[in-house]
Each structure stands twice: as structure tokens, then as C-alpha cells.
Amino acid sequence: AQTVTQSQPEMSVQEAETVTLSCTYDTSENNYYLFWYKQPPSRQMILVIRQEAYKQQNATENRFSVNFQKAAKSFSLKISDSQLGDTAMYFCASDTGNQFYFGTGTSLTVIP
Amino acid sequence: GAGVSQSPRYKVAKRGQDVALRCDPISGHVSLFWYQQALGQGPEFLTYFQNEAQLDKSGLPSDRFFAERPEGSVSTLKIQRTQQEDSAVYLCASSPSWPGTDTQYFGPGTRLTVL
Numbered sequence: 379a380q381t382v383t384q385s386q387p388e389m390s391v392q393e394a395e396t397v398t399l400s401c402t403y404d405t406s407e408n409n410y411y412l413f414w415y416k417q418p419p420s421r422q423m424i425l426v427i428r429q430e431a432y433k434q435q436n437a438t439e440n441r442f443s444v445n446f447q448k449a450a451k452s453f454s455l456k457i458s459d460s461q462l463g464d465t466a467m468y469f470c471a472s473d474t475g476n477q478f479y480f481g482t483g484t485s486l487t488v489i490p
Numbered sequence: 491g492a493g494v495s496q497s498p499r500y501k502v503a504k505r506g507q508d509v510a511l512r513c514d515p516i517s518g519h520v521s522l523f524w525y526q527q528a529l530g531q532g533p534e535f536l537t538y539f540q541n542e543a544q545l546d547k548s549g550l551p552s553d554r555f556f557a558e559r560p561e562g563s564v565s566t567l568k569i570q571r572t573q574q575e576d577s578a579v580y581l582c583a584s585s586p587s588w589p590g591t592d593t594q595y596f597g598p599g600t601r602l603t604v605l
Contacts, residue, residue, distance in 0.1 A: 382532075413593065421579060423533075423596035469532050475589045476546075478523065480532035 382470050384481035391460045392489050398445075399455045399484045401470030408432075410474040412446065414455045417483075418466040426468070429453065460488045492516070494597035496582050502603045503572045511567045511600045515584030522565050523594060524557055525581040533581050538589065539565060572604045 382403045391397035403412070414426040429437045429446050436444050441461075445454045457464055465488045470481040495514045503509050515522050521540055525533035526549075535549040541562040550557070554573075559565040569576055579601045583594040 411591070411593075415596075420598070421601075422598045423581065423583075425593055425595070428593055471532075473589055473594070475591070478535045478538070478589070478594075480525075480534070482532045483530075 382472055382479045382481040384468075384470055384484050386484045387482070388485045388487070390487040390489055391457070393460055393462060395460055396456060396458045397460055397486065399457075399468050399470075399486065401453045401455070401481055403451050403453060403470070403472050403479070405451070405472065405474055405477075407474040407476075410472055412444075412453045413471040413473070414442070414444070414453075415469045415471060415480075416464075416466045417469060423469070427455065457486075462488050462490060464488050494582055494584050494595055496580075496597040496600050498600060499598060500601050500603075502605065504605055505572060505574060507572055508568065508570045509572055509602065511569075511580050511602070513565045513567070513582030513584075513597060515563065515565070515582070516586075516595055517563075519584035519586050519595075521585040521587065521589055521592075521594075522559055523583040523585070524565070524567050525583065526551075527579045527581055527599070529578075536567070536580075540588065569602075572602075574604050577602055577604045 410431045412429045416424045427439045441458045467483045497512045524536040527533045537547040539559040554570045556568045579599040581599045582597045585594045
């Protein structure tokens, strides 16, 4: 069975600093997508960034970037220049085309 | 165009009642997913449609849960004889293409409370 593990239930970061959220996954598939979603208190799940497993280059979206280590099955999210609006739950997710799994989430608080 | 919408946003049901939750996906999206999110947890997969075909319902927790998408657009998740353990947020997501190839876009969810 495939699982997604987020080992940091809660994290905090000072405004303008950098923070890294961890995620590991387990799959026997070779092709799959990995995602980071943000869920603010309003509960609307918003895509932050996605990575296609067959691409070696790490995805970046403005202040957000990932460190994708396929062999280690690791997919961490780095948020640079943290802003107050980044405060939210962050979920790591995988999609193999047959299975869809989310981690249990990391609650990130950006401190002014 | 508009994003994924869900209605109602909040639903309170007495134990034993039947409920129906609606999802309007983004127009033209092929795939539609339902998830259940318990308080403080990540979403858990319930079922998936490709157009009108329900290709995977392995995540439905019991035969009291039923989903349909008869015309390949709007979907309804129905829960019969609701139980307290059914209390959760039910999320709908749609995707423009096949699973494993594209992003899922989520609706705001329906918070179901069973008393």
C-alpha cells in the first residue's frame, strides 16, 4: 500500500525567514505526481506546487520550491521569505493514477 | 471560469437521516474525486469518476455511501442512515485529465455534522 508521511505536525517560522516541510512517501509505481496543497482556515484546498516523478529537475513556484529525492522517496517543501499569509495547514499528496494519498498535514504558523 | 463548487457548505443531520452532497466540477473536467476529511486529518480518498463512469469506489467506508455522476458533470454523494462517525468535511475535486497526469482542483467542502 502507498502511504504519505508528514512527520512534523506543527511548525513555526519567523516572517521573512525560510522553512522546510518534510514529506516521505512509499510507492511501487514508477510514474506519479507529487503535490503540496495549502489549506487555510477557510478550508479551501489550494495547490502550492507539483512535481512529476519522471522529471529530475525540482519544481519551483516563486517563493516555493521542492527538494525531490526519488530514490529516497522524499519530497520536501521549502518556503522562502515566509509571509503571514503562508499560515495554514500544508498537505503532501501523491497521485499514481490508481491511488490517491494525502499526508496528515503540517500546521505552519508564520510569526510576525 | 469558476472553480469547483459544493453545496451545501454546512449540513446538520440527525442520526439515521439520509443526506445528499452536491459537487459542481470545473466545466470540461474529465475526472472527479470525493474525499472525506476528519477533523485534524488529511483527506482520505472515497471514490473517483472518469466522465460518468465510477472507476474506483474502494474508499467508500460502507454500503451506506453512494456516489453518482450521471451526465459526466455534476456529482452527488449520498449517505444513507447517517451515523455520528460520518461527521467530517467532504471534499470534491476535479481534474482536466486522467489521474496521474494532472492536478486536482478542490472545492470548499461540505461540513457534515451528524447529531
